Amino acid sequence: MRPLIPDYLADVLSSCAEDDSGALATYIPELARADPNRFGVALSTVDGAVYCTGDSDTEFTIQSISKPFVYALALQDRGFDAVLDKIDVEPSGDPYNELSLEGSTGRPLNPMINAGALATHALIEPDGDVQARVERIVSGLSAFAGRELTIDEAAFESEVGTAYRNRALANMLRSYDNLVFEPLDVVRGYTRQCSVLVTTRDLAVMAATLANGGVSPVTGEHVISPRIVRQVLSVMTTCGMYDSAGDWLSTVGIPAKSGVSGGILGVLPGQSGLATFSPRLDGHGNSVRGVRAFERFSDQMGLHLMEVAPPARGVIRAEREVRMADGGLADVFSLQGAIRFAGAERVVRTLAEDTHLAPHVVFDVTYVFSVNRVAGAMLREVAQRIIADGHIVTIVDPEEILSITPDGGPLRLTRTVTEALGNKV
Ligand code: GLU
Numbered sequence: 001m002r003p004l005i006p007d008y009l010a011d012v013l014s015s016c017a018e019d020d021s022g023a024l025a026t027y028i029p030e031l032a033r034a035d036p037n038r039f040g041v042a043l044s045t046v047d048g049a050v051y052c053t054g055d056s057d058t059e060f061t062i063q064s065i066s067k068p069f070v071y072a073l074a075l076q077d078r079g080f081d082a083v084l085d086k087i088d089v090e091p092s093g094d095p096y097n098e099l100s101l102e103g104s105t106g107r108p109l110n111p112m113i114n115a116g117a118l119a120t121h122a123l124i125e126p127d128g129d130v131q132a133r134v135e136r137i138v139s140g141l142s143a144f145a146g147r148e149l150t151i152d153e154a155a156f157e158s159e160v161g162t163a164y165r166n167r168a169l170a171n172m173l174r175s176y177d178n179l180v181f182e183p184l185d186v187v188r189g190y191t192r193q194c195s196v197l198v199t200t201r202d203l204a205v206m207a208a209t210l211a212n213g214g215v216s217p218v219t220g221e222h223v224i225s226p227r228i229v230r231q232v233l234s235v236m237t238t239c240g241m242y243d244s245a246g247d248w249l250s251t252v253g254i255p256a257k258s259g260v261s262g263g264i265l266g267v268l269p270g271q272s273g274l275a276t277f278s279p280r281l282d283g284h285g286n287s288v289r290g291v292r293a294f295e296r297f298s299d300q301m302g303l304h305l306m307e308v309a310p311p312a313r314g315v316i317r318a319e320r321e322v323r324m325a326d327g328g329l330a331d332v333f334s335l336q337g338a339i340r341f342a343g344a345e346r347v348v349r350t351l352a353e354d355t356h357l358a359p360h361v362v363f364d365v366t367y368v369f370s371v372n373r374v375a376g377a378m379l380r381e382v383a384q385r386i387i388a389d390g391h392i393v394t395i396v397d398p399e400e401i402l403s404i405t406p407d408g409g410p411l412r413l414t415r416t417v418t419e420a421l422g423n424k425v
Contacts, residue, residue: 031158040057064257141198149196264286365402
């Protein structure tokens with residue numbers, strides 16, 4: 001069979017390529033020289049399948065798309081308190097290079113605007129050593145991309161020579177004691193961070209690493225923890241698309257980050273990473289074709305985060321009363337799928353409403369493939385409460401997904417329902 005996803009991506013690419021509106025960023029001289037017609041699209045699944053189409057192996061500078069990843073590294077190096085103490089997480093609604101800091105604390109409003117990104121850059125270990133900090137960032141970004149990335153020296157020189165605005169921001173941070181280093185050193189380091197070369201394929205893999213809870217789908221490396229992923233995705237959701245973050249969230253609904261060189265990366269938690277590259281930008285600084293492509297992905301693939309998930313009703317697959325080998329009666333509840341709070345609540349409610357529960361209760365979780373922390377705790381508590389009411393409870397859990405330890409008494413664990421009912425297997 002001819003694979004389906006590349007055809008779909010190629011279809012999105014060709015329909016969005018018709019739009020040649022927008023303009024190249026010119027404030028960085030090197031970006032003004034980009035080929036405006038380049039267009040790449042890539043998708044990486046969380047299990048490492050990467051689909052690409054168009055100019056997806058063309059290298060360009062990562063620019064602002066580095067910000068969420070360096071924020072992740074700062075959280076990892078310094079911990080949440082130290083980072084939040086320096087940089088807030090409030091959307092600003094202002095352009096990315098706005099000269100603004102929170103009035104009372106002098107903190108940048110968030111790590112996605114330049115003021116916040118400069119402060120974030122300066123938090124990367126090791127202290128004070130400009131070169132080592134950049135090396136740590138390049139190797140961190142490489143871990144996200146699953147390959148060794150390099151810096152475009154020409155782009156760096158081109159930007160750093162005219163980075164007057166960023167110098168002003170760094171000086172302002174320094175004046176509020178938010179920066180302990182020489183402002184110009186921080187601007188140079190940050191500009192090197194923005195000059196790291198990536199392809200659309202790399203961006204899709206970086207996005208998929210976040211989608212996969214911080215584990216690279218291509219190398220298997222644990223790059224950052226799930227708790228840091230959650231923080232980064234939250235900030236991307238509220239602040240990732242310059243001053244059109246609200247519009248983006250309502251129309252596309254995917255945590256994303258875009259950069260002035262024309263890249264956009266989007267994360268579908270638990271599913272995949274998506275990326276586009278096309279250098280012509282709209283008035284907010286987002287790639288025109290990239291925004292169009294993401295709008296199509298979101299609509300056609302049903303990817304909007306706020307798309308309401310199917311109700312948890314289906315968690316109880318079957319409920320039946322059966323006769324056991326010793327003649328006693330058992331109520332067997334077969335559960336299925338992914339159980340989270342709402343699914344577990346359904347189980348709790350069904351049992352609470354059952355006034356004629358048999359002396360023996362069997363929970364069969366053979367077809368349950370995941371139970372989150374709260375649902376696991378609720379189901380274990382249900383078992384204990386039923387036991388307290390005088391019943392015997394058997395959990396059929398061949399994969400030990402519920403982590404129940406049998407107590408040698410009324411709480412039992414088996415691998416099959418047949419065994420639970422006292423028949424030989
Ligand atoms: N290096 C660019 C700057 O600091 C990044 C801007 C962007 O991609 O939004 O101005």
